[in-house]
Amino acid sequence: MQLDFSIILNWLPQFGSALLVTLETTVCSLLLGLLLSIPLSLCKISNIRPLQWFAAVYTSIFRGVPLLVQVFMMYFGIPLVLPVKFTAFQAGTLVFAMNSAAYISESMRGGINAIDRGQYEAAMALGIHYPGMMKDIILPQAIKSVLPSLVNEFISLLKNTTLIASIGLVDILRVGQLIQSRTYRAFEPFFAISVFYYVLVMGLSFLGKLLERRVNKSDRR
Amino acid sequence: MIDVKGLYKDFGSLHVLRGVTLHVDEGEIISIIGPSGSGKSTLLRSINLLEKPTFGEVWVEDRLITPPDPYLHFDVIRASNTYKAMMAAGGEDADVIRKIKEGDLLKEKGFFQKKEGAAYQQMLKKIVTDHFEDTYSVRRKVGMVFQHFNLFPHKTVLENMIYAPIKVNKVERDKAIEKARSLLESVGMLAKENAYPDTLSGGQKQRVAIARTLAMEPDIVLFDEPTSALDPEMVKEVLDVIKRLAKTGITMLLVTHEMGFAREVSDRICFLDEGVLIEDAPPDIFFSTPKSERAKTFLDKVL
Numbered sequence A: 001m002q003l004d005f006s007i008i009l010n011w012l013p014q015f016g017s018a019l020l021v022t023l024e025t026t027v028c029s030l031l032l033g034l035l036l037s038i039p040l041s042l043c044k045i046s047n048i049r050p051l052q053w054f055a056a057v058y059t060s061i062f063r064g065v066p067l068l069v070q071v072f073m074m075y076f077g078i079p080l081v082l083p084v085k086f087t088a089f090q091a092g093t094l095v096f097a098m099n100s101a102a103y104i105s106e107s108m109r110g111g112i113n114a115i116d117r118g119q120y121e122a123a124m125a126l127g128i129h130y131p132g133m134m135k136d137i138i139l140p141q142a143i144k145s146v147l148p149s150l151v152n153e154f155i156s157l158l159k160n161t162t163l164i165a166s167i168g169l170v171d172i173l174r175v176g177q178l179i180q181s182r183t184y185r186a187f188e189p190f191f192a193i194s195v196f197y198y199v200l201v202m203g204l205s206f207l208g209k210l211l212e213r214r215v216n217k218s219d220r221r
Numbered sequence B: 001m002i003d004v005k006g007l008y009k010d011f012g013s014l015h016v017l018r019g020v021t022l023h024v025d026e027g028e029i030i031s032i033i034g035p036s037g038s039g040k041s042t043l044l045r046s047i048n049l050l051e052k053p054t055f056g057e058v059w060v061e062d063r064l065i066t067p068p069d070p071y072l073h074f075d076v077i078r079a080s081n082t083y084k085a086m087m088a089a090g091g092e093d094a095d096v097i098r099k100i101k102e103g104d105l106l107k108e109k110g111f112f113q114k115k116e117g118a119a120y121q122q123m124l125k126k127i128v129t130d131h132f133e134d135t136y137s138v139r140r141k142v143g144m145v146f147q148h149f150n151l152f153p154h155k156t157v158l159e160n161m162i163y164a165p166i167k168v169n170k171v172e173r174d175k176a177i178e179k180a181r182s183l184l185e186s187v188g189m190l191a192k193e194n195a196y197p198d199t200l201s202g203g204q205k206q207r208v209a210i211a212r213t214l215a216m217e218p219d220i221v222l223f224d225e226p227t228s229a230l231d232p233e234m235v236k237e238v239l240d241v242i243k244r245l246a247k248t249g250i251t252m253l254l255v256t257h258e259m260g261f262a263r264e265v266s267d268r269i270c271f272l273d274e275g276v277l278i279e280d281a282p283p284d285i286f287f288s289t290p291k292s293e294r295a296k297t298f299l300d301k302v303l
Helices: A006-010 A012-045 A049-064 A067-081 A088-113 A117-125 A130-167 A172-183 A187-219 B040-046 B074-079 B081-088 B093-102 B118-131 B135-141 B157-167 B173-186 B202-214 B232-246 B259-265 B283-288 B293-302
Strands: B002-011 B014-024 B029-033 B055-060 B142-145 B220-224 B251-255 B268-273 B276-281
Touching: A006 A012, A006 A187, A012 A049, A012 A088, A012 A130, A012 A172, A012 A187, A049 A088, A067 A088, A067 A130, A088 A130, A117 A130, A117 B142, A130 A172, A130 A187, A130 B157, A172 A187, B002 B040, B014 B040, B014 B055, B014 B276, B029 B040, B029 B259, B040 B220, B040 B251, B074 B081, B074 B093, B074 B118, B081 B093, B135 B142, B142 B202, B157 B173, B157 B202, B173 B202, B202 B232, B232 B251, B232 B259, B259 B283, B268 B283, B268 B293, B276 B283, B276 B293
Parallel strands: B029 B251, B029 B268, B142 B220, B220 B251
Antiparallel strands: B002 B014, B002 B055, B268 B276
16 A cells, blocks of 8 residues: 555644644643642642542542543433533543642642651741642642653643543544544554654653752752 | 740650649740650740640740649649549548649549539630630740741742741741841851752751741740751851850740850750659759759769
8 A cells, every 4th residue: 555645744734623623632631630739639639538528539530430431421320310511622621620620639639648758847947837838838849850751741631621522622633533434544643643742751851850850940959 | 935834745655744734934045855755846836835744734924835733723723623523522621722733533534524513614715715725826825946947948039038027926027037047147058049948958947947046036046956967067156056046035935956055155054854843943953952863863974
């Protein structure tokens, strides 16, 4: 069989807008996930039992159920029992965000626990209240140690967004499927998609490294 | 200035402090010494409530900073049902109070609770409304310097200095910076204002930590083994800073192993052993003629 990569060029406009959908979903999910992970990790380290239980149950659900099932549940299932309606984008983003919040909060908990007791004591001795202590003293240090796993989470999030093709959103994968069904060619589109993702992930890893180096400037001796 | 009354602290089954009573006047410099595990740090940390005492009270500037301890108030004891029952059974007032204070009742949390009656509850509540001060405002008046400095590693020296004054004392940023710079100058660290703590030596970190504590303008400074984590050649630079501070008339409590230093700067030496304060004397008397065998043995070992 003759390979013909010119079809990719013909579909470039579609790929372009699909790429935007992929990036949009990833970035929105990550930001929302990050936001959700902070109260969730605070629940995990708190002394209040019900909060701990809530966070533990939450995490176990999002870890224990396959992501695709979660996406279907949110898009098809939930609107049937609750008075809510999601677009495919909303449902996808929400699930990815809640899912990564579960994972991020887990590594965040580890990062917080790794912080020296003395940091809390110094903050308390200076009369700093709990919210300020967490926001300005503890979390900035914890996030630093969590950054590598945060970059990992970002990368797997980016790759997981392909699942939104299954609820009808036209992301990069969906464009590939369209090309396949129109032209009966599979190698070229999926090869192109693989390259897209590979380049994106490499770019992200690089950015992550840069960010880590920037954040670690206070460690320079 | 500071009144520690009948302080007990248990960590599980370990009795770290066993009835410590200590009075500190304004401007006094007190060194707390004793073998390791004697409860020195725990006593110090009770004064800014980094440790919550099991029993007893701590008063700072005539304000009660711990929950009231009924055992320290005869009138409260007299209002309790336990006391009334013991009196009704034919006791003498002094005798019953002694029994309650010495008895195993001290270990019974039930004594604080409802079964002692409304009058008793009310008297405890009145002590709280009249005298209690919340932990955060106490900590603004009582600064602490730690053995391991505990500077915030993600903030520069200057940021370390100004964070709490701005956040907690609501000082304007410009004023806070000005104050921070003059304090850094006084501990010889102004040149490092933009450095991160991890780039500093131990002695430098501790000098910054002392300046950071002073930036809050505390009335009392607690030093918890400030030189114990330092390399020997850096001990002197930190002690010099503390000595200069001692001359400013600020009230200080130090837990230290530097005996020569304690002798030089202190107004009183408090010797603690197994959670009991067994000597409280001016340094000359303590170091030349200690009263107790324990102190003698200890001094023989460390001097």
